[in-house]
Every structure is written in C-alpha cells, then in structure tokens.
Amino acid sequence: MKLRDPWKTIIGSSWLLVIFFFTISCTQLNEVHRRRTLEARNNLKKQYVTMARSDPGILDSSSSLKLESKHYVLIFSEDIQKLKDYDSADERRGVGHGSLVYMESLYNFVHDIFGFEPSNQDVYGFEPNQKIRIVLHDFYNGSKHQAVTQTQSRTEYQNGEFIKKITGIQMDFPIEMYNQRPVKAHELAHAFTNIYLLPTWFAEGIAVLVEVEYAEGNEHGKVDLHDDLKLDLDGVNAAQSWRGHGSATLGPLTHWCYNYSYSIVSELKQRYGSQFYPNFFRLIEEDRLHQKLPGAMKDSFLVYYLSQSAGEDLIPFFQDLKFKVSKLSRNDILVMIQQMNLTITQ
Amino acid sequence: MKLQEIIQLTFVASLVLMGAGCKALQNFSAGQEWSSNYALMEGAQANDPAIIDGDLKTVGQTQYVESSMSGEDNYVRTMATYAAPSEAVVILPEPKAIHRVVIHSANVIQMLDIWITDSNGKWEKVKEVKSNKENKIDIRLTRTIHTAGVRARIRKTVDDAALRRKNVRRGFGFRQIGGKTKAQAKIAEFELYGFVTGTEPGAAASEVKDDEAELDLLLSQ
Numbered sequence: 001m002k003l004r005d006p007w008k009t010i011i012g013s014s015w016l017l018v019i020f021f022f023t024i025s026c027t028q029l030n031e032v033h034r035r036r037t038l039e040a041r042n043n044l045k046k047q048y049v050t051m052a053r054s055d056p057g058i059l060d061s062s063s064s065l066k067l068e069s070k071h072y073v074l075i076f077s078e079d080i081q082k083l084k085d086y087d088s089a090d091e092r093r094g095v096g097h098g099s100l101v102y103m104e105s106l107y108n109f110v111h112d113i114f115g116f117e118p119s120n121q122d123v124y125g126f127e128p129n130q131k132i133r134i135v136l137h138d139f140y141n142g143s144k145h146q147a148v149t150q151t152q153s154r155t156e157y158q159n160g161e162f163i164k165k166i167t168g169i170q171m172d173f174p175i176e177m178y179n180q181r182p183v184k185a186h187e188l189a190h191a192f193t194n195i196y197l198l199p200t201w202f203a204e205g206i207a208v209l210v211e212v213e214y215a216e217g218n219e220h221g222k223v224d225l226h227d228d229l230k231l232d233l234d235g236v237n238a239a240q241s242w243r244g245h246g247s248a249t250l251g252p253l254t255h256w257c258y259n260y261s262y263s264i265v266s267e268l269k270q271r272y273g274s275q276f277y278p279n280f281f282r283l284i285e286e287d288r289l290h291q292k293l294p295g296a297m298k299d300s301f302l303v304y305y306l307s308q309s310a311g312e313d314l315i316p317f318f319q320d321l322k323f324k325v326s327k328l329s330r331n332d333i334l335v336m337i338q339q340m341n342l343t344i345t346q
Numbered sequence: 347m348k349l350q351e352i353i354q355l356t357f358v359a360s361l362v363l364m365g366a367g368c369k370a371l372q373n374f375s376a377g378q379e380w381s382s383n384y385a386l387m388e389g390a391q392a393n394d395p396a397i398i399d400g401d402l403k404t405v406g407q408t409q410y411v412e413s414s415m416s417g418e419d420n421y422v423r424t425m426a427t428y429a430a431p432s433e434a435v436v437i438l439p440e441p442k443a444i445h446r447v448v449i450h451s452a453n454v455i456q457m458l459d460i461w462i463t464d465s466n467g468k469w470e471k472v473k474e475v476k477s478n479k480e481n482k483i484d485i486r487l488t489r490t491i492h493t494a495g496v497r498a499r500i501r502k503t504v505d506d507a508a509l510r511r512k513n514v515r516r517g518f519g520f521r522q523i524g525g526k527t528k529a530q531a532k533i534a535e536f537e538l539y540g541f542v543t544g545t546e547p548g549a550a551a552s553e554v555k556d557d558e559a560e561l562d563l564l565l566s567q
Binding site for chain 1: 352355359364389390391392394395396398399401403405406407409410435437439440451452463465466467494495508525530532534549
C-alpha cells in the first residue's frame, strides 16, 4: 500500500501535466490561427475598400422618385427619369435601395475617419429630422463630370452673437459620377466638413485625402511640396488663393491645386498621426468657431487650430511653403471674429 | 497501479482525443446539405454592401478595378482605365470552406471569373463562366475551398454593347474612345455556401430542396 500511493501520485500528476500542456498547446494553436486570420483579413482590407452592411431603414414613395434612409433622402431628378435604366419605378427602387445601403455604410466609414457626423445636432446645429439630400441627374449644370456638395445655413443673432444653423446639405451628382466610389467619398467628406467654413484649398485637400487614402481613388496623387510649388503674382503659394473648381482664376492650375492641397493635408497626417484631423475638428468645435465665423475661415485661424492639434507651431511649415499666414492666439481669433460680426451689424 | 490499468487509461484518453480530432470529419460526413449563406455572417464586408444585405430588392454594383499604372503615360493609363473590368468582392470575418457561389444580378452577366484568396492575400482564379444567359448564376466549385475572401471579376455583361456604342465612335479609320467600354454588373445578392456542419444551426433547408429539385430534374431527363 505504501508503495502504491507514490505511484498513484506520480501517474496522476503526469496526467494532469499532459492535460495541462495539451490545453496550453491548443490555446496557442488557436491564438496562432486567430492571428493568421486577422492578418489575412487585414491584407484583404489593404487591397479593397470594403464596408459592412448597415441597417438603412429605407422608406420608399410609390413612384420611387424619392427614397429615404436613416441619414439621406435620395431624389431622382427629372432628366434622369428619361434614361432607360431609371424610367420605371421598379428600376429606381432597385437602384435606389442598393444605393442607400451603400451610402449608409459610406456614412459610417467617413464618420470613423473624422469622429463627428452631420446628424449630431450639438456639433452641427442641424435642425431635427434633417437629412443629407442626394439628387441624381443625367447632366448637372450642363456637365456629366461635375459633382457638387452644398451646405445651406441660416444665421441667427442670439445673446449678442451670431449663431449658424444648418438648414440643409445637398449633394448633386450626374449619374456617371455617382457610380464612382471615390467621387462619392470625396463629396461625402465635403458634406461632413462644409460646416467648418474651411479655406478652399484645405477643404479640397481633406476631401481628396478621403478619396485617395481611404476610398483608394486614383484621380489625384501627391506632388513634392517644394519642387512643385507654384506662386501667384504676389509671390504667395497659388493654392492659397484658389477658390475651387468653379474658380475662373487658376483654371489651368486646378488639377495642381487639388494635388498640392492634398499633399499638404496628407503630409500633416503622416507627421502627426491618424488622430490629428479628428482632434483638429474637435478643437474648432470646442470654440464653436464655425458657428461664429461670418465667412470662410482665414488661413491664419486654420493654422492656429492645426498647430494646437499638432502640439507645435506650424507657422514656419506654412511660411516655408510660401503661405501668407500670421501667428495668432486664441484670444486674437475670438476678438477678430467679434469685430467682423460687429462690422456686419453696423 | 497495474500496467493493465495504465494501458486502459491511456486507451480511453486516446479515444477521447481522437474523437475530438475527428469532429470536423464527422461534421463533413454528417450530410451534404448546404450551409447558410456565409456572406450574411456578422462582420462580413463587401465592396458594395448592398450585395450582402440578404435582400434581393437592393441592387448593388460591381466596382471598376482601379488602374495601378501610375508610371505609364497618360494615354496608356486612360485606355487601360476605359477597358478595366469591374469586381464584386466579399470578405468574411473568418475563413470558411466554400463550395458554391450564387450571384443574383439585375443585368445578365455573360462572362465572369471567380477568384479566392489565400491567407497571404494572394488571389487565385478557381472558376470561369463563359456564356451565361441567366440572371441567377449558380456556381459549384470543383473542390471545397477554405477562404475568407471571394471576388467575381466581371468580363462581359449584356449592357457592354450599349455602353460601347455610347462611348466609342468610329470614323475615317479611327476609333475614338470617350469612356468606359465595360458596364458594371448590377448585383442583388452575392451568396457563399459550404456544406453544413453538425454544430451549425442555420442549415439552409430551402437550398437543399432547391438541390433536390435540380437532381429530380436531371434524373427525369
């Protein structure tokens, strides 16, 4: 009996050890498998822009000329109803439903990039039940190649200061442009950021960043910030005076303006990380700058908030690129805005 | 403890381990029923989410393969962009054994290739469809493929001819191309099936009936 007891203990312990190591190795194998699966999925995500399905909760009119989802109202304009693929309610329903599922997923995608969304009434002053209007055309403004996003606002005078309320956001697409994912991502970036009244070059740079680096479009690319720098007649960076694709001046330079603006925006993101822009918008939001500004944001204001987000002064960076900007404090900005608003009321 | 007892204990333990190891094989041999549609799994993604929303009413579109010829001259790049095919891509949250791909399209896809990806993200073509005339394409793969990514590359649709007429002009021996020459496929659903496993609750009974009906039809011919 005395001999058997130690044997029992040894064999029992050995079995416990075997079970223990078996469990450990299984866990490790599972972990390796999990890591490989994740790696494979990430590899795939690098190759393709894919999105999870969303729950759009689509409401449809009987003629399917107007469909509504959680964040959008989709409208088929008169001219598109004459096209073969959109001339019956069934066809519009099929395309409209699919399109809204896509746009709802894209909304979540862009929301993740910026960290805010138009449906947030605190940030946007977007009136309740307002949705982004998407209007599909055959031709828009006589063109099949120009998509435009506009934000309408109303200014109210409250407690001695001007407050902006967003009354509508509308995206107009010729159907040829709407069928291109990078274009939709570009325009949705405008729909999200228009409220901040950003300088044109920066607003377009941000939209191209989303289009190229998140939606993998290839219409635009980076240029060298120093070698490809172009100056206007005052010796200032030509991108700074750009007024957008409708601008009469700088027409031949439009493509360069897109690429150059994108290159600056991308360079800053690369230097300061993926949270750089969400932080930048959060800082503007904290000061309610966009609600107080009477017009487009001055470049010096912009550089102040970019510097705050970066944690270092970016005036030298912009001056090196021949931007005309001045170093301002937060107080300078708020006083200037107050003065600008006073000038308007007088 | 006697040697006999040790052997008995080892034998029992081996049986338990073998039993667990053979689970997958048991599941496989349990029946050849189609699984539920893996594209509807939580966490599945697609390049157009409308193709994996489980609703045949919502029609998504394939996306053009973006040209990666950034180094080429403008003319070559533009021509490559105009002739680019389009793709539907589905990524599953975890690899699954796929044996069947079903595509419901609103415009007939006449020619397409099915590709699957390996764990390193490399794509392999596993099936070609060359002369389809139906809106529903039901593709059986010749072998079960364990993958987390499936894509359909669209080679030809019924809408290509109209698009070419619109975008290609001929005259004086020249061809002037002003836009895409291959139409996007309009896909209502992109479904992926394997065989049902014993642990899987959602065996697709309707799909089994579908198969049985197909088999009956074949036998009656």
